[in-house]
Amino acid sequence: xxxxxxxxxxxxxxxxxxxxxxxxxxxxxxxxxxxxxxxxxxxxxxxxxxxxxxxxxxxxxxxxxxxxxxxxxxxxxxxxxxxxxxxxxxxxxxxxxxxxxxxxxxxxxxxxxxxxxxxxxxxxxxxxxxxxxxxxxxxxxxxxxxxxxxxxxxxxxxxxxxxxxxxxxxxxxxxxxxxxxxxxxxxxxxxxxxxxxxxxxxxxxxxxxxxxxxxxxxxxxxxxxxxxxxxxxxxxxxxxxxxxxxxxxxxxxxxxxxxxxxxxxxxxxxxxxxxxxxxxxxxxxxxxxxxxxxxxxxxxxxxxxxxxxx
Amino acid sequence: xxxxxxxxxxxxxxxxxxxxxxxxxxxxxxxxxxxxxxxxxxxxxxxxxxxxxxxxxxxxxxxxxxxxxxxxxxxxxxxxxxxxxxxxxxxxxxxxxxxxxxxxxxxxxxxxxxxxxxxxxxxxxxxxxxxxxxxxxxxxxxxxxxxxxxxxxxxxxxxxxxxxxxxxxxxxxxxxxxxxxxxxxxxxxxxxxxxxxxxxxxxxxxxxxxxxxxxxxxxxxxxxxxxxxxxxxxxxxxxxxxxxxxxxxxxxxxxxxxxxxxxxxxxxxxxxxxxxxxxxxxxxxxxxxxxxxxxxxxxxxxxxxxxxxx
Numbered sequence: 292x293x294x295x296x297x298x299x300x301x302x303x304x305x306x307x308x309x310x311x312x313x314x315x316x317x318x319x320x321x322x323x324x325x326x327x328x329x330x331x332x333x334x335x336x337x338x339x340x341x342x343x344x345x346x347x348x349x350x351x352x353x354x355x356x357x358x359x360x361x362x363x364x365x366x367x368x369x370x371x372x373x374x375x376x377x378x379x380x381x382x383x384x385x386x387x388x389x390x391x392x393x394x395x396x397x398x399x400x401x402x403x404x405x406x407x408x409x410x411x412x413x414x415x416x417x418x419x420x421x422x423x424x425x426x427x428x429x430x431x432x433x434x435x436x437x438x439x440x441x442x443x444x445x446x447x448x449x450x451x452x453x454x455x456x457x458x459x460x461x462x463x464x465x466x467x468x469x470x471x472x473x474x475x476x477x478x479x480x481x482x483x484x485x486x487x488x489x490x491x492x493x494x495x496x497x498x499x500x501x502x503x504x505x506x507x508x509x510x511x512x513x514x515x516x517x518x519x520x521x522x523x524x525x526x527x528x529x530x531x532x533x534x535x536x537x538x539x540x541x542x543x544x545x546x547x548x549x550x551x552x553x554x555x556x557x558x559x560x561x562x563x564x565x566x567x568x569x570x571x572x573x574x575x576x577x578x579x580x581x582x583x584x585x586x587x588x589x590x591x592x593x594x595x596x597x598x599x600x601x
Numbered sequence: 602x603x604x605x606x607x608x609x610x611x612x613x614x615x616x617x618x619x620x621x622x623x624x625x626x627x628x629x630x631x632x633x634x635x636x637x638x639x640x641x642x643x644x645x646x647x648x649x650x651x652x653x654x655x656x657x658x659x660x661x662x663x664x665x666x667x668x669x670x671x672x673x674x675x676x677x678x679x680x681x682x683x684x685x686x687x688x689x690x691x692x693x694x695x696x697x698x699x700x701x702x703x704x705x706x707x708x709x710x711x712x713x714x715x716x717x718x719x720x721x722x723x724x725x726x727x728x729x730x731x732x733x734x735x736x737x738x739x740x741x742x743x744x745x746x747x748x749x750x751x752x753x754x755x756x757x758x759x760x761x762x763x764x765x766x767x768x769x770x771x772x773x774x775x776x777x778x779x780x781x782x783x784x785x786x787x788x789x790x791x792x793x794x795x796x797x798x799x800x801x802x803x804x805x806x807x808x809x810x811x812x813x814x815x816x817x818x819x820x821x822x823x824x825x826x827x828x829x830x831x832x833x834x835x836x837x838x839x840x841x842x843x844x845x846x847x848x849x850x851x852x853x854x855x856x857x858x859x860x861x862x863x864x865x866x867x868x869x870x871x872x873x874x875x876x877x878x879x880x881x882x883x884x885x886x887x888x889x890x891x892x893x894x895x896x897x898x899x900x901x902x903x904x905x906x907x908x909x910x911x
Contacts, residue, residue: 366886422756424852436852438753445854446732447886455884456848460770468885538766538845542734542746542852544755574765575779576676576757 293357297342297396298410298597300362300403301325303378306338309593310345313357313601315414319345320593331379335386339393358397358600361386362406362592366448371400374448399599403592405442405451407551407585408435410595415587416549423547424539425585426453426532428554428561431467432475432482438543442595454479458535478532480507480554486531487524496520511557525564533568540569540577551585559584603667606910607652607706608720610672610713610902611635613688616648619903620655623667623911625724629655630903641689645696649703668707668910671696672716672902676758681710684758709909713902715752715761717861717895718745720905725897726859733857734849735895736763736842738864738871741777742785742792748853752905764789768845788842790817790864796841797834806830821867835874843878850879850887861895869894 295318298309303325310319323341326333342359363386365376371387390398401409408417408425417423421440427433432454436443443450454475455468464485466473477486487510491501498520499513513521536548548569550562562582570578587594605628608619613635620629633651636643652669673696675686681697700708711719718727718735727733731750737743742764746753753760764785765778774795776783787796797820801811808830809823823831846858858879865871872892880888897904 438748439751441749443748443853446856446890447854449851449854449884449886452851452854452884452886456851457844457882470882470884534767535848538848539852541759541762541766542849543753544757544759544762546756572767572780574759574762576759576762577755580756 294355295351296357296597296600297345297359298593298595299338299342299359300406300592300596301334301338301364301379302403303327303364306334307589307593308338308341308345309590309597311597315594315597315601317590317594320590325379327380331376331381331384334379335384335389336393339390342394342396353395356396358399359390359394360406360596360599361390361398361400362403362596363400364403367400367402367444368448369444371398373400397600401442401444401596401599402435402448402451404433405435405444406595406599407433407587407591408437408451408549408595409442409598410587410591410593411549411551411585412437412440413598414594415591416551416583416585417547420547422543422545423549424453424536424543424545425451425549425551426536427552427585428479428550429552430479430481432479433552436543453535453539456535456539458531474531474535478528478535480552483507483510483524483528483554486527487521490524490527491520494520494523507554508557511554511560515560529564530568533565533570534572536565537569537572537574537577540580541574544577545580547581547583549583549585551591555584604665605661606667606907607655607669608903608905608907609648609652609669610716610906611644611648611674611689612713613637613674616644617899617903618648618651618655619900619907621907625904625907625911627900627904630900635689637690641686641691641694644689645694645699646703649700652704652706663705666706668709669700669704670716670906670909671700671708671710672713672906673710674713677710677712677754678758679754681708683710707910711752711754711906711909712745712758712761714743715745715754716905716909717743717897717901718747718761718859718905719752719908720897720901720903721859721861721895722747722750723908724904725901726861726893726895727857730857732853732855733859734763734846734853734855735761735859735861736846737862737895738789738860739862740789740791742789743862746853763845763849766845766849768841784841784845788838788845790862793817793820793834793838793864796837797831800834800837801830804830804833817864818867821864821870825870839874840878843875843880844882846875847879847882847884847887850890851884854887855890857891857893859893859895861901865894
């Protein structure tokens with residue numbers, strides 16, 4: 292009976308590391324820098340070294356370790372290899388093969404947004420559910436689709452790339468992905484600010500947001516303070532994202548939709564705007580699907596990575 | 602080692618029955634009428650009787666039978682119960698419980714569109730793939746999502762209800778589901794005829810379709826004959842369905858999209874119109890996802906039902 296596992300969340304600037312017992316308790320967490328020089332070739336050796344050091348520090352044997360889960364900011368194929376991860380300066384990397392060689396411990400790899408979904412499903416806002424859609428409203432929109440307690444990686448590592456469903460017909464500016472009109476362009480933290488400027492330009496109504504630089508956080512504060520234009524912006528955001536999630540929901544028919552990422556810090560008011568339009572557009576059997584806020588914050592990735600190997 | 606199984610496809614007028622070996626060969630198929638009188642209470646007893654009779658006729662023992670798969674035209678929950686199947690005049694029915702009681706054989710139940718998806722994935726247009734979206738373009742649009750070789754039933758039995766994603770903003774007529782603007786309203790066999798009338802009304806161009814009653818089949822014949830307006834209609838159909846499938850594809854990132862149902866009989870030209878717009882709207886990693894025609898026709902349900910129990 293193995294007792295421990297590691298959950299590793301690789302980001303563009305830091306690698307978050309979690310040491311868990313196999314019941315899913317986080318026993319210790321720490322960070323190391325992500326060294327992206329030399330095409331990111333030091334990243335996996337650094338991770339292997341910190342894991343090997345942690346095992347030695349705690350006086351453990353390697354056969355007490357169930358496995359290592361590693362999440363990567365980019366598409367990860369089912370065999371645990373990556374073809375491209377721009378934020379790590381990686382081309383092709385065999386994450387699982389290299390990690391297993393350097394640690395002697397069974398490793399699995401997954402996309403970071405998918406890992407966050409799995410983490411929230413296991414110990415966060417989706418605990419107790421095994422069929423959910425996780426939506427991360429950050430700079431962009433990430434996501435993860437969990438069905439039967441497992442995350443759907445997809446044929447090209449693009450399962451749960453739900454920031455890039457088409458949503459906006461009258462958009463002219465291209466999305467980072469190269470398409471035009473993705474939901475991310477109006478409903479991520481950056482997207483809602485873009486949407487706000489589009490709406491502010493079309494109205495003369497007074498607003499605390501007018502003629503200044505503002506963030507998604509400022510916008511939600513204006514909504515809560517009763518600013519009329521901010522409310523219109525939040526309605527339009529809810530319309531786009533609620534309708535898009537209703538479309539996604541006919542695919543996997545989730546029990547629960549979990550909303551996380553920086554913008555979810557504004558609280559349940561974000562869910563209220565989304566849910567209103569979700570219900571309008573959802574297939575009748577799915578109209579009462581529940582919404583919840585993510586609860587693990589930046590730890591979702593290490594939890595999900597750990598869950599992968601359990 | 603059990604040798605045989607049954608795949609049963611329950612429709613509103615007939616029940617299709619398949620007797621398979623456990624390698625997946627269809628050894629015999631036959632039909633019985635669907636007796637919907639008395640709130641459809643005779644349907645399952647009739648099925649049990651024909652199965653028991655077939656076992657006796659072939660001189661088999663019940664312990665040679667691996668199981669019975671039954672598909673139902675309506676949402677089926679994970680426990681094998683149905684809350685409502687309007688075409689069978691059913692309210693709540695415990696399909697699995699009743700069938701097991703009457704036959705003494707392990708039974709599983711599934712929605713009919715999901716069963717067809719599983720059948721096509723096993724022995725039809727999707728053979729060799731384990732992650733696909735099956736789209737059935739019939740009177741309405743049915744569908745099934747297969748991931749890891751298993752069909753996603755969904756939290757409310759609505760997994761793969763892909764006819765009811767929102768697609769058309771300027772629709773005013775309600776869909777059968779109660780919502781307005783579902784993809785089914787413009788891209789099913791009935792839907793494309795509706796779309797055709799909308800387009801014919803807006804143009805004075807001559808067309809063989811003008812001022813007469815026509816079916817989806819007639820329309821595709823006009824497209825093949827080079828009718829300019831018919832081509833415009835097919836383009837618009839391809840735009841709506843291709844774009845919608847591109848949205849669905851970010852959820853499960855399929856290897857393959859299989860198109861079946863009556864309208865698929867028009868052939869690969871249908872795929873060409875859909876693929877063109879799919880590629881325009883798909884997330885970059887998913888743009889090369891393959892399209893294929895379904896090949897099992899009306900037998901997809903019995904194949905999928907049989908697969909369920911193997």
